[in-house]
Amino acid sequence: MAAANRRLLQAGERIRVMVVDDSVVIRRLVAHALEEDTLLEVVGSASNGVIALQRIPQLNPDVLILDIEMPEMDGLETLRRVRREYPDLRVIMFSTLTARGAEVTLEALTLGADDYLAKVSNEGSLERSMTRLREELVPRIKQFFRLPGQTGAAIGTAPSPIPTTPSIARPSPVSVPGLQRSFQGSKLRPKVVVIGVSTGGPTALGAILPEIPAGFRLPILVVQHMPPLFTRLLAERLHTLCKLPVREASDGESLEPGTILIAPGDFHMKVMQNGGGVFVRLDQAAPQNSCRPAVDALFASIGEVYAGAAIAAIMTGMGQDGLRGAEILKALGASILAQDEASSVVWGMPGAVVNAGIADRVLPLDQIVPEILRMAA
Numbered sequence: 309m310a311a312a313n314r315r316l317l318q319a320g321e322r323i324r325v326m327v328v329d330d331s332v333v334i335r336r337l338v339a340h341a342l343e344e345d346t347l348l349e350v351v352g353s354a355s356n357g358v359i360a361l362q363r364i365p366q367l368n369p370d371v372l373i374l375d376i377e378m379p380e381m382d383g384l385e386t387l388r389r390v391r392r393e394y395p396d397l398r399v400i401m402f403s404t405l406t407a408r409g410a411e412v413t414l415e416a417l418t419l420g421a422d423d424y425l426a427k428v429s430n431e432g433s434l435e436r437s438m439t440r441l442r443e444e445l446v447p448r449i450k451q452f453f454r455l456p457g458q459t460g461a462a463i464g465t466a467p468s469p470i471p472t473t474p475s476i477a478r479p480s481p482v483s484v485p486g487l488q489r490s491f492q493g494s495k496l497r498p499k500v501v502v503i504g505v506s507t508g509g510p511t512a513l514g515a516i517l518p519e520i521p522a523g524f525r526l527p528i529l530v531v532q533h534m535p536p537l538f539t540r541l542l543a544e545r546l547h548t549l550c551k552l553p554v555r556e557a558s559d560g561e562s563l564e565p566g567t568i569l570i571a572p573g574d575f576h577m578k579v580m581q582n583g584g585g586v587f588v589r590l591d592q593a594a595p596q597n598s599c600r601p602a603v604d605a606l607f608a609s610i611g612e613v614y615a616g617a618a619i620a621a622i623m624t625g626m627g628q629d630g631l632r633g634a635e636i637l638k639a640l641g642a643s644i645l646a647q648d649e650a651s652s653v654v655w656g657m658p659g660a661v662v663n664a665g666i667a668d669r670v671l672p673l674d675q676i677v678p679e680i681l682r683m684a685a
Contacts, residue, residue, distance in 0.1 A: 314654075315370070317453050322349040325449060326369035328360040328386065329353070329402065330378040334427075337434075338373060338402075341441035348449065357381030361389055364397070371398045371449050374421075376412050384416060391420045398422045398452045400445070410538045414545060417510045422653060423448050426535050451507065451626045451654050496617040496641055498684055500563070500579075501526050502610055504603030504633075506533040506625025508653025510542055512673055514549060517568060519677040522551040526619075526684055527563040529577065529610075531603045533625065536573035543570040559590040571601035578609035586613055597629040603657070607633025616641025619683050621676055622667075623647040625657035631664060638666040643683050646670050 317323070325348055327338045332355070339350040352367040354360035356378040364372075372390065376383035383401060390397055401416045401424040403409040413424045425445050505512060509532045520528070534542060540556045547554040550568065557569040557577050563586045571577035575590040589609075596602035603622070607630060610618050620637050622630045624647055634644050646658040646667040651674075661667050671679055 315453050317347075317455055319456055322347055323449060323453055324349050324351045324368065324370045325373060326351055326360070326363070326367055326371070327353040327373045328355075328357065328378070328383075329373070329375035330355050331375075334375070334402075337437060338441060338445070341438045342446065342449070344442065345446055348446065355379075357383065357386030357389070360386055361393075364390070364394060369397065371400065371452070373400050373402050373445070376401060376403045376409060376416070384412060384419065387416055387419050387421055398449075400424060400448055402427060407537060407541070410541050413538065414510055414541055418514065422452065423507050426538070447626065448507075451656065495643065496615065498526060498619045498643065499617040500610060500614055501528045501619045501621070501680055501684070502606055503528065503530045503621045503623065504607070504625070504630040504657065505530070505623040506599075506627065506629065506654075506657060508624035509533070510545075512623050512647070512653075513542075513546060515673060516677045517546055517554070518549045518551065520550065520552055520568075520681070523566075524552060524681070524684070525565040527565060528552070528568040529557075529563075529571070529579070529606060530568065531571045531577060531601045531606050533599055533601070533629070534573050539570050539573040546570070557588045557590065560587055562587050571606065574600055576601050576605040578605055579613050580609070581613050597627055599627075599629050603630035604633040607637055611636045611640050611642070614642075618642040619645065619680055621645040621647070621680065622658045622661045623673070623676070624652035624654055626654045627656050628660040630657050631660045634661050634666055635664065644668050645676060645679060647676065648672050 325342055327335050327350060329335050335353045339353065342348045342350050351369055352363055354363055358381045374383050374386060387399060390399060399421045401413050401421045403413040403424060404427050425448060532539065532542060543554050543556040552566050552568050554568040556572050563579065572590065576593055578589045579586050580589045596604045607620060618637055620634055620642055622634060638644050644661065644667050646661045648670050649655040649659065651672040652658060662670055669679055
């Protein structure tokens with residue numbers, strides 16, 4: 309679903325949520341956490357897909373929180389039916405943080421799930437579990453809606469701590485450690501491609517990366533907001549689809565032409581120069597924009613090593629991660645591409661770059677790779 313379909317809430321209207329999970333404890337926990345938000349209303353629940361499909365026309369939810377492993381009808385089959393019968397219903401998968409859970413979640417995203425949240429066991433206390441649900445699930449629900457008169461970011465996609473100042477709206481040279489001057493306005497021959505993406509990213513990456521030809525000679529670095537294990541499985545899946553090799557990045561490996569590296573979950577991926585070569589540096593420094601890996605962390609390091617000799621693409625995703633990094637790269641002379649609103653699942657990240665006035669091109673998803681190839685040539 310595209311962000312253009314983000315539904316406008318009427319005055320006083322609440323977002324109607326239905327929870328589908330075979331665990332009564334989970335259903336009650338999620339319902340209790342969500343109902344603490346005055347904009348959300350849990351209208352019902354179901355213990356499996358069969359019951360959920362019976363109740364959807366009765367309860368008319370806006371959002372489905374859908375478990376994967378359930379008796380009678382599991383989450384994937386339920387999702388297939390929902391997509392056929394209720395194409396406008398937003399679906400957030402609720403999966404276990406296991407290899408099986410990650411694999412099935414990626415499959416669900418390709419089948420049309422809008423987003424996902426990994427369950428984490430052993431939170432230690434009910435209060436910590438509630439806090440995590442409020443902090444992580446509530447914004448995922450709100451990202452698909454907007455209030456009357458609201459423009460730009462969706463409800464709940466609070467801006468990262470980046471001041472909205474005239475210097476962002478109309479970029480001026482920024483100070484980057486190790487560089488003595490700004491390359492703003494000069495377009496250097498690109499030596500690297502970097503991509504930042506979040507909500508809707510696995511499907512978007514699966515659509516565009518296979519279009520890059522085998523002879524493409526620039527390294528490609530991707531930050532997709534995902535937890536550990538999920539990123540490795542995403543890289544493995546993309547490797548089977550793409551003409552270029554795809555793998556999860558490892559600390560210390562050299563950047564190779566024509567190779568796609570995915571940032572591993574819970575690690576910032578940066579680049580560093582060592583003699584004549586450039587290599588990957590992974591670290592677990594503090595999250596940026598509440599994200600690790602963070603797009604800003606990668607983009608800033610790209611600026612330090614490559615200056616303006618880069619092509620950066622910001623694609624579908626919630627929040628503003630990548631805005632500061634894109635500002636740095638833009639000031640150094642790099643080319644900045646942003647996915648357009650109509651083809652984005654959530655137009656938070658690319659919308660922030662576009663609204664700041666630093667995107668060279670605003671493109672539908674299917675035009676991003678052709679533009680990268682044109683710029684690289």
